[in-house]
Amino acid sequence: MTDTAPPQQVTSGWRLAVRSFAQNRLAVAGVGIIVLLILFCFAGPLLYVTEQVAVDPVNSLLPPGGDYPLGTDAQGFDVLGRIMRGGQASLQIGLFAALIATAIGTLYGTIAGLIGGVVDGIMMRLVDTLLSIPFLFIVLIAATQFSSTVLSLSLILGAFSWLGPARLVRAEVLSLRSRGFVAAATVMGATKPRIIVRHLIPNALGVVIVNITFQVADAIIAVSLLGFLGFGLNYPDVEWGTQLSDGVSHLFEGAWWLIYPVGGCLVLVVMAFNFVGDALRDSIDVRLRRR
């Protein structure tokens, strides 16, 4: 009468997730790129000290070589050092904005999905309304109202990009609510809070975590866009978008070193976060795991 049990030995769930993640080469490459870029931006300036506050008109627009591995820009700042400094701001804003957006969106989506009915209808119509207003338009207006610091840019971006996560989490909660294991928990007499804590949150968490990585990538692009349009951080602070915008104005002078290195970093980091997100999505799904 007894079925034979699977003969393998027990492995912890997290180790399995890590193993499945590690099997995805693109994901490992993505993590590697992110770690290297963080080290480059935050630890780099400690090893490679450059002047990034006082302008140096004598040494402006020097091509790469000599004392300046990536040349200098119009103000005479060392480009390599400038990318590190800009990267700090871009990565920080990306991460903060993503966390803010995900926190608001998850809370909002969960409430809408759990309560359902009329409340859900009103809450989601509000999301639809906000989504119909062009994102850039609002952010630009907001950016003109506040001084541009890392914190204020993060808040602005975060406050306007929670709509996607809210929809996603609501849909997930709705589908989880109708699952058999929730019905089973109800039948065994579990309270609502217990079902939320033990079943809904752990099962929706995967979607949320995966979403954070994509949100980071989106926020980095968004903040670069703001910077490119001239609504970036105030001097002497800089982020990659402002750098690109400065570079474009000297494009016809052949100053390619103002565009390609910083643009490459931007593409690389966004790609890396997307790789990681894709792999997380696969590895977090328990059912896709193999022993």
Next chain:
Amino acid sequence: MAARTEGVPVVPGDVLTVEGLSTSIRLRKSAVDVVKGVDLRLRPGETLGLVGESGSGKSMTGLSIMGLLPPGGHIAAGSIKLDGRELVGLPERQYQKVRGNEIAMVFQDPMTSLNPTKTIGEQVAEPIRLHLGATPKQARERALDMLALVGIARPAERMGNYPHQLSGGLRQRVMIAMALSCEPKVLIADEPTTALDVTVQAQVLRLLHDLKDRLGMAMLLITHDMGVIARWADRVSVMYAGGMVESATTDRLFAGMRHPYTQALLACTPRLTQRRESALFSIPGSPPDLEHPPAGCRFAARCAHATDRCEREAPALTEPAPGHTLACWHPVEGPLEPAARPVEAAPKAADDQAGPVLVADGLVKEYGTGRLSLRRSARAVNAVSGVSFAVRPGQTFGLVGESGCGKSTLARMIVALEKPTSGSVTALGGALGELRGRDLRRHRRNLQMMFQDSLDALDPRMRVGAILREPFEAQGIGTAAEQLAAIRELLDEVGLPHSALERYPHEFSGGQRQRIALARALALNPRVIVADEPVSALDVSVRSQVLNLMKRLQATHDLTYVVISHDLTVVRYIADIVGVMYLGKLVEVGSADDVYLRAVHPYTAGLIAAIPEPDPGAAEPAGGLDIGSELPSPLDPPSGCRFRTRCPRAQARCAEEEPVLLGFGPGHSAACHFPLREPQPAVPAG
């Protein structure tokens, strides 16, 4: 299989010859031989049944012949000859000319196999235009003929319909029309009726059989159902774990099978004549993992006759009698004698004196079509419309009916997952509708549920240990140590090793998961367990394991069951009292013997007649009770007796007056104006 490289001689007249077919599928790291050394021969006008459990490679054999293997799949060895022409290795362009033209296939699920964005007329006409080069007008005319041929009424009107506008049975007819539109030489029917109700199944199989005869095709009928094989196949090949284990004519195979697997498969198929006292035969264990196939006979681990030799050496196919091939070292002789089956301790007789433990009184459930809907008249769907019954302690109440008749909604109301629109459920003296919050949660202890889809009912992120601990935690019972002790005891009871605690649900087979679900339902020591299709998702061999377990636990725990199933044989085996539901209403209630042997409602009789018995000699069901057409929409149920639209005995009165339940004997009642027997007015109903 090395000894068989010479292959079967190609007998002239065979339309399809498959020799030593091996198909493998590449996985991320390994390759799995899903089909290994399969030989088949098909003559025109013949039906070959290919039977086996899920994962036995029967569908892959069909797909190999069609050249439609999934990504990563390829034919590793062997040949497939159609009229002497080799199909293995045929370039895709030429295969396209064969597929749908000379070999056609009917798939299991007609909803996913039909294109939802095209009308059925276009879809039936498509192969005709592709293969016969017909003009659109000719193709349309031919499509019309085909739809008429497969028995679709008013085909000209139906041509313009989309698949979602048709019922499951009609969709399968459209699939058959598509498959037959080019008059193929070979038709492969892969579980053509598994997704359909038993009443529709019988019709579709008859249609396939008649069309095969009329067009002189050969048919490969792939199924897991021994009953379907017995009635419709001329010859049978039995597959297990990718290999062919036995093949013979249907009569010979059922009367004188030699392979222990065939014997066991037939023995564990529940029958209407099943004696409830004796346990269902079951095959221990589950099929081998084909990623790591055993060295010897693949069935050895589950075989009662296995010896050391079976585990070392794989038996080759031999031919002990002409036309009867077999791969076994220790063949058996004929089917298992019923007497040889294990007899379980007789279940305790239900206590007739005790009051009912569960009472459903006038249950009604209507689903509105949305309050915020902008449409003026939001019509309500009547899922359940007035069902009353009572179950005594220790009894099993079986509820049968076709899909869409409201069985599952009824189950959810009994365990208070849904609130009835009107009516009440009283369990162990407590009216569920009046209990609130804490009281209701405490009361739920006594009333547990088993779900159909065990993968859905077990939280995929929880280990089995946490899943089984949850009922105790939810009810605040015991310390952690006491809970663990109780959990270990539960695992022992359902026959799972303690190592299961650390594993996730997806790592278990369907049968094992259903055991986990049963253990969880038992954890709170309930008095009543409601089981919604507890074994529908399982293979026959595993199904009987779970059914036997449920029966044993009922005796040891003094449980009362409400078992819901569309499968009448399952209910026959497990239930004391049977209720037959039709479109939200109970049409007949009685003891299992009353309902199955002395049915009075034409619907019940029709349902029973539609079940294929796993016995080729079984008499064809009486023709008078064909209740062919399908369930009317619950949005708009027929007036009077709801069954009248399908009833062969319906008269004018049935449309005007709704029948009430009348007594036909002690505890046996049915709602019909023209029952198969006269009611006994002396005995009160119910």
